[in-house]
Amino acid sequence: MRLLEIVAPIALLATLSACNRYQGGGTAVPPKSGIPQASLVATVPLGQIAGGLGSTAALSIPNPYQGNPQAIEQGKELYVRMNCAGCHAYNLQGNMGPDLTDAYWRYGGLPVQIYNTILEGRPQGMPAWGRALTPDDIWKLVAYIQSFGGAEPVAGWDHARQGDQAGEGIAPEAAPEAPGNKP
Amino acid sequence: MTTKPRTSHWHAILGVTLLAIASSSCSDLRSSASDTPPAGAPANSITGATFNFAPNDPPGEWHSQARDYANTRYSTLHQIDTSNAAKLRIAWTFSDGTENGHEAAPLVVDNTMYVVTPFPDILFALDLTKPGEPIKWSFKPDPSPTAKGKACCDTVNRGVTWANGKLIYNLLDDHTVAVDAKTGKQLWRTKMGNVERGETMTMAPFVAGKRVFVGNSGGEMGVWGWIAALDIDTGKELWRAYSTGSDEQVRIGTDFKPFYDHMKGKDLGVKTWPADMWRHGAGSVWAWISYDPQLNLIYHGTSNPSPRVPDQRPGDNLWTSTIFARDADTGMARWAYQTTPHDEWDYDAVNENILMDLPIRGQIRKTLVHFDRNAYAYTIDRTNGEVLLAAPFAYQNWSTGIDLKTGIPMVDKEKQPHPNVKLSHVCPPDLGGKDWEPAAASPRTGLVYASIFNLCMDVTDNKASYIPSTPYDGMDIHRYAAPGGNLGEFIAWNPVTATKVWSVKETYMTMSGVLATAGDLVFYGTADGWFRGVDARSGKVLWSQKLGSGIIGQPTTYLGPDGRQYIAIEAGIGGAATVHADLTAHAGEKFPAGGNTLYVFSLGGDTQ
Numbered sequence A: 001m002r003l004l005e006i007v008a009p010i011a012l013l014a015t016l017s018a019c020n021r022y023q024g025g026g027t028a029v030p031p032k033s034g035i036p037q038a039s040l041v042a043t044v045p046l047g048q049i050a051g052g053l054g055s056t057a058a059l060s061i062p063n064p065y066q067g068n069p070q071a072i073e074q075g076k077e078l079y080v081r082m083n084c085a086g087c088h089a090y091n092l093q094g095n096m097g098p099d100l101t102d103a104y105w106r107y108g109g110l111p112v113q114i115y116n117t118i119l120e121g122r123p124q125g126m127p128a129w130g131r132a133l134t135p136d137d138i139w140k141l142v143a144y145i146q147s148f149g150g151a152e153p154v155a156g157w158d159h160a161r162q163g164d165q166a167g168e169g170i171a172p173e174a175a176p177e178a179p180g181n182k183p
Numbered sequence B: 001m002t003t004k005p006r007t008s009h010w011h012a013i014l015g016v017t018l019l020a021i022a023s024s025s026c027s028d029l030r031s032s033a034s035d036t037p038p039a040g041a042p043a044n045s046i047t048g049a050t051f052n053f054a055p056n057d058p059p060g061e062w063h064s065q066a067r068d069y070a071n072t073r074y075s076t077l078h079q080i081d082t083s084n085a086a087k088l089r090i091a092w093t094f095s096d097g098t099e100n101g102h103e104a105a106p107l108v109v110d111n112t113m114y115v116v117t118p119f120p121d122i123l124f125a126l127d128l129t130k131p132g133e134p135i136k137w138s139f140k141p142d143p144s145p146t147a148k149g150k151a152c153c154d155t156v157n158r159g160v161t162w163a164n165g166k167l168i169y170n171l172l173d174d175h176t177v178a179v180d181a182k183t184g185k186q187l188w189r190t191k192m193g194n195v196e197r198g199e200t201m202t203m204a205p206f207v208a209g210k211r212v213f214v215g216n217s218g219g220e221m222g223v224w225g226w227i228a229a230l231d232i233d234t235g236k237e238l239w240r241a242y243s244t245g246s247d248e249q250v251r252i253g254t255d256f257k258p259f260y261d262h263m264k265g266k267d268l269g270v271k272t273w274p275a276d277m278w279r280h281g282a283g284s285v286w287a288w289i290s291y292d293p294q295l296n297l298i299y300h301g302t303s304n305p306s307p308r309v310p311d312q313r314p315g316d317n318l319w320t321s322t323i324f325a326r327d328a329d330t331g332m333a334r335w336a337y338q339t340t341p342h343d344e345w346d347y348d349a350v351n352e353n354i355l356m357d358l359p360i361r362g363q364i365r366k367t368l369v370h371f372d373r374n375a376y377a378y379t380i381d382r383t384n385g386e387v388l389l390a391a392p393f394a395y396q397n398w399s400t401g402i403d404l405k406t407g408i409p410m411v412d413k414e415k416q417p418h419p420n421v422k423l424s425h426v427c428p429p430d431l432g433g434k435d436w437e438p439a440a441a442s443p444r445t446g447l448v449y450a451s452i453f454n455l456c457m458d459v460t461d462n463k464a465s466y467i468p469s470t471p472y473d474g475m476d477i478h479r480y481a482a483p484g485g486n487l488g489e490f491i492a493w494n495p496v497t498a499t500k501v502w503s504v505k506e507t508y509m510t511m512s513g514v515l516a517t518a519g520d521l522v523f524y525g526t527a528d529g530w531f532r533g534v535d536a537r538s539g540k541v542l543w544s545q546k547l548g549s550g551i552i553g554q555p556t557t558y559l560g561p562d563g564r565q566y567i568a569i570e571a572g573i574g575g576a577a578t579v580h581a582d583l584t585a586h587a588g589e590k591f592p593a594g595g596n597t598l599y600v601f602s603l604g605g606d607t608q
Helices: A002-007 A069-081 A084-088 A111-120 A135-146 A154-160 B008-023 B029-034 B145-150 B575-580
Strands: B088-095 B107-109 B112-116 B123-127 B135-139 B161-163 B166-171 B175-180 B186-191 B206-208 B211-215 B226-231 B237-242 B289-292 B297-301 B322-327 B333-338 B353-360 B363-371 B376-381 B387-392 B399-403 B408-411 B422-426 B448-453 B455-461 B475-481 B488-494 B499-506 B515-517 B521-525 B530-535 B541-546 B556-559 B565-571 B597-603
Touching (some): A111 A135, B088 B541, B107 B161, B107 B556, B175 B211, B206 B289, B297 B353, B363 B448, B448 B521, B499 B530, B530 B565
Antiparallel strands (some): B088 B597, B123 B135, B175 B186, B206 B211, B211 B226, B289 B297, B322 B333, B353 B363, B363 B376, B448 B488, B515 B521, B530 B541, B556 B565
16 A cells, blocks of 8 residues: 555546556457456566477467557656656657667566566566556557557567577578577 | 966965965865865956865866866866977877767776766776877676666766765766776765656766765656755765755755745745646756855756747646755755746756856945846855846847846747647757866966857747656757857856957857866867867867867866876767757768777877
8 A cells, every 4th residue: 555655645646446556558449359468468588488499479469459549648657746747858859768669678678578667677677567557557568669660560470589680681591490509 | 387477476476375285185175165164266367256176176186077066167277388389299098989979078087087978877997198099998897778768868977076086976877876087986876866757867976075065857757956065975865955846855954045026925835837837847957067165155057948848838847857955964046047047948047156246336245147048147145146237248139138127138028839839940949058078276266167069940839748767848849059050169258247258159059068277278068079278268278179079978087197288189070969960060960979988188299
């Protein structure tokens, strides 16, 4: 209850739900497929899997709100209201926190990796938003970030898991299907 | 050691100073300080300013960031002077291996140099008696990496202080540590704040007698600002004074006598805020402290209020953007002066207060001279907080002047930001007409020397939410050069007439500290990496050297074991100066990369 106690006196935070969450980012139409299951998202590791040359297919989880204009608008509203802009700047190009529009992602630039970074927080100052925001709101924030073009495309998930950049050349021996790269 | 002829008057002053050093006891700074009367001004002083240079540290050493209690950053060394400054060459260098902005001044005590890095706040001791100045020891305090993401303006450290054989400094994750200067071993470590509330610590501790004064950073993070005193031997907290809240919390009692009426009344630190907003209203104490040993008062400023969006916090928002005089023993406030009431532009009042005694309108006044971020230079009576003079030192358009009868600035309503309205051409921007980078003063000229900015901004306010550990900010800012096109300027200021004496305009920002010496030289650096030596009387640039990175450090000077004078400065761009990393002031040039190198200069340089 500590978070609730601290934020409750602040009148400008219009509403708080009973479960300690901030008022969500509006009413974008939920996608038909629904939002990804938390149990599946939780299988995405922050680090590389020891002993596993392959990787989890959960990395390819798409953002159900990607490209949804209403959700992007609601993500933008959340981005300002949750003070994201204070660290990552109003143009998302970074200040105290990293640039969210470039192709470099310290903790992975796939939609599900960005989702997990917002959900769990990261050790150099990024707070964990999993208690303050719903999964739905976090996916909308990811959609807003994706709308700036810096996130990795889901189609390249196998490539992106090692932090590689889209469009680069790959030597045959370094390709995922190369003999030495098979488990 | 070479000596140069001086006026007989100057010899007399030097003699008095040396006598005071010889008679003072190293173990009792307070008594040595009180026994030293201000020396008379030399005949060719432009203002007649006099100073108390307590604690009168040895002329060849540099023990604290500001060198003395009065915060003069003035050295009596004069082997390097206006006649030979052009012969300065690199003597030796040291790279500390860290990233981010290097804002600290190197210290020299007992033939050892001490430098502290930005996060992770590593402290190095370098042996000046050996060729190549090797590392004697290093101290790695391992602060929490979480703090990196809570520091508004880079993970800087503004320096270490030496006192009583201890090196004392603050870690970004809100700890104050004391390290044994001989061994490099930690003596005590005190947790002072909480990064989960957005607090960090970046300022240099200030030591007077047995007390260590420290404060927090986080004016953009909705912290509750404070200054605290610790016992130098144990690190135990003796008192803490908050910048907002009840009189008891602010340490305001019956001795508190502000000069101006609007700062008189009970619990103004609560009443000048909407309900409860003072609890995270900032007023952090993130820069400099000075001390008058005769009055036994410390002087410090407080930061901007949080959030940075003024329409969310109607009222004067006391005691943010305020200069305080406090009893050094008890922390009880004696007077306060709010430079920017209801601060709408993030102007703060944390910049240094230089203590000088000045002839003002025919009377010698004990003053403090303060270059505020709001672009006004104040000459204030330090006994009672009366503003004697206030005039702009940098380009500004937010106000039409300071009413000296009330102490209140006259604000231009056209330059007041409101949520979701884009406001164009507000000057200076949030960085101010000058930021934390400290000025220096010379008793030979009686002038004050400062690195200042020439900046404006377009700003749009967005309502901010208070969410602990996130920015409580709301300003969307685009900064650019003010009229003239230069981003920086180095000035000499007359604090008796409140006028600029001369200036050197710089293409890039000037955000370095300043060193003044008895060689009639002043030194400063630029954000694009030029380190310059200037004639303190004429403003003529006598020597410049391009360093490996931009300069936001603080130059110091010392005598080596060989008896020769050296000048030291760190190069490592970062801090607020990087806001202009995307501006290309010269066609075809790019802003310099970060760095982490200490440069030391001597006449002719040193080679084996």
